[in-house]
Amino acid sequence: MVRDKRMTADEVVACLSDGMTVGIGGWGSRRKPMALVRAILRSKLKDLTVVSYGGPDVGLLCASGQVRKVVFGFVSLDTIAYDPWFRHARENARVEVRELDEGMLQCGLRAAAHRLPFLPIRAGLGSDVLRLDPTLRTVRSPYDDGEELVAMPALRLDAALVHLNRADRHGNAQYLGPDPYFDDLFCLAAERRYVSCEQIVETAELSATAPVQTLLLNRMMVDGVVETPRGAHFTSCAPDYGRDEAFQRTYARAAADPALWAEFTDRYLSGDEATYQAEVGVPA
Amino acid sequence: MRADSCAVACADLFRGDGEILASPMGTMPTLGARLARLTFAPDLLISDGEAMLFADTPALGTAGQVEGWLPYRAVFDVLAWGRRHVVMGANQLDRFGNQNISCVGDHAQPQRQLLGVRGAPGNTVNHRTSYWVPKHSPRVFVDHVDMVSGVGYDKATGPFHDIHRVVTDLAVLDFNTPTHTMRLVSVHPGVTVAEVQAATGFALSIEDVVETRRPTPEELTLLRTLDPDNLREREAPTREPAVQQATLR
Incomplete structure (x- = not known):
């Protein structure tokens, strides 16, 4: 019997520890494992080194002060050029950085994956x-x-967090959007690999509904699977949903104003994932 | 209209490039690449800025017929392969073509954090690179950039470094001098050489400067089709003299 690797986001975070190097998949404000990031925000984890083609994942972890060091080629929200929390952290020297060319970041992950x-x-x-x-x-x-x-x-990762469209309970996972980004490479470079997804389906359904080329991760690349509908919100997760531009603007505005940010965290980040999704207005 | 000159100058960046990937960043370079493909550079490959290559040449912001798939990982391969011409922006540029998009001030604690170096270090040592600067000013054209992201001629290394040109809202510049320092090639219609020099924070090589060519009637028609909402004018408005003075100070 093939293992059932289903977990909750909080169980994933319980597998992480202070000081770890965590790779986060996606790209900018696209297909980020935001539900897993929000689970980190709810935890006491600290001193993380985050390796990312950065978007609001990096911004939020800078806001919470849980990241000690960011390894990055860029941090951007795409339609908003700069993430305000990353800027704030950099301009106040609250975070260490290792700034790399985008291709160098890929090259370092590949070296780790190849054990070179x-x-x-x-x-x-x-x-x-x-x-x-x-x-x-x-x-x-x-x-x-x-x-x-x-x-x-080599950029060796203690853990990788990625978000895909579909997965089965064993860790075979599928992207249905236009770009796989580097999610497979993040998994290959990591000791422990956790994938969140919009929906967990039966294995047979993965290849019944889309070409096999969409099966980016196979189960030997994955240690845990979390079903988190709209778990990439507010980043895009094509074709399931686009970026929530209005909410992203709300995030950016709030980040620039301490009073607004207190309101933002109180409303969106102080509860669990279900509370978050209810507050951002997930369609019933 | 100033923006039309900018679009044509951006199109001319791709002249003679052949069957390679055009990677324009921003509105004006994208418009230029599409104009080039519809006129003198029909073999160019263009994309939606994400993973799809377009068989046709759609207007800005509209989808085209897909002819190919080029996710970021494949773009990285094309980059290393060299069949690519990128047109990047620049928060700072110096006389040797060193570009900064990372941060302003000390890297340890910047006054202003920008995007990060993105692919600039790799682009500039692997294939032809040009720059588009929508507002030519001494804040951009500086004596020294704070963080070398794109590599200029004084630090050039390896066999494939090739900084082609810089197009701004005032002029076209290149590095075709014995020391590879920046040279004023042409000024857009209505712009003076003195104006460009005054908006540049270092001495330009100035010799035999011509006027940037004017768009042909066919090009003007295509620009209106490719950019019906006139986004180009918003990115590079024709400067009023008073505004120019304020900018230069």
């Missing part, structure tokens, strides 16, 4: 990414070209 100490890449050469992180080294090609390249070190 590093992988070579051109990105970073000549830029201040190398100047600002003296731990980054270069390597010279041992072949006749002798080219100098960045030796991008």
Whole structure:
């Protein structure tokens, strides 16, 4: 009998501990495992290092002060260029950063996935990414070209959190939107891998309703599955729903004003996920 | 209209590029890439800015017929493969074409956190890169950028570094000088060389400056079709002289 890996978001967070390096899938304000992030916000977890193509996941964890360090290529809400909480944390030196080129981030995850100490890449050469992180080294090609390249070190993750459209109870998971982003790579780079999804379905249904190429994760890449309808809210989760632009604006406005933020956290973030979804007005 | 000159100058960035991926960031470069494809660069590949490649050339903000699928991971492969021309924005640019989109001020505690370096370090050492600056000012064209995101000519490395041009709301610039420092190529109709120099925080190489070519009647018609809501005018409005003075101060 294949294992049943269903869990709750709070059970996922109970598997994490202070100081862990956590990779978060999605991209900007798209298909972020926000229900899992909200579960972290409800917890006492602290000193996290977050690795992310960043969006409001990073912003909210900066707001709560649970992130010590962000490893990122960008942090953006897409339709709002800058995440206000990440900006606030940076401009007040409340968070450490390791700023990488987007391709370097992928390269580091791939090195971790392949159990290599590093992988070579051109990105970073000549830029201040190398100047600002003296731990980054270069390597010279041992072949006749002798080219100098960045030796991008493996970005090993203690845990990966991703959100997909469908999964079965065993951890086979499917994306139905236009882009897989790097969710599979985040899982391959991590010790423990947790996928939240819009809906848990029977295994047979995964391939009955969509091409097999949509099956991004198989069960050996996944340790826990959480069913969290609208769990990517307010980021997009095509084709199930688009980004909630109105709510994203509410978030951004509230983040810029302490009084509004107190109201925001009180209304949306102080209760459980069901309370959150009720407050943001999930269609009945 | 100033915005039409900007759109045509952005289109001209892609002249001769052949069958490669155009990756324009922002309204004006996107309009330029689409105009180029409908006229002198029919082989260009263009996308919706996400994962779909368009078989046709739709107006801004509308969907087109899909001809291919290029999720971010595939874009990263194309980037490393080199068949790509990106047009990025720039919060700061220096005379060698170093670009900053990361932060203003000290990186440890910036005065202003911006996007982050995104793909700029990789783009600039892997394939042709151009920049679009909607408001040419000394705040953008600075002596030194605070965080080198896109790599300029003084730090250029590897075999594929190629900063092509900078298009702004005032002018077209490139690095075609013996020391690869920024050169004024053309000023848009109605703009003076002095005005461009005054809006630039370092000395430009200025020699044989011409006027940016005017759009052809066919191009003007296409621009109206591609951008019926005139978003280009909003991004690069024709500056009134009084506004110009205020900007320069």
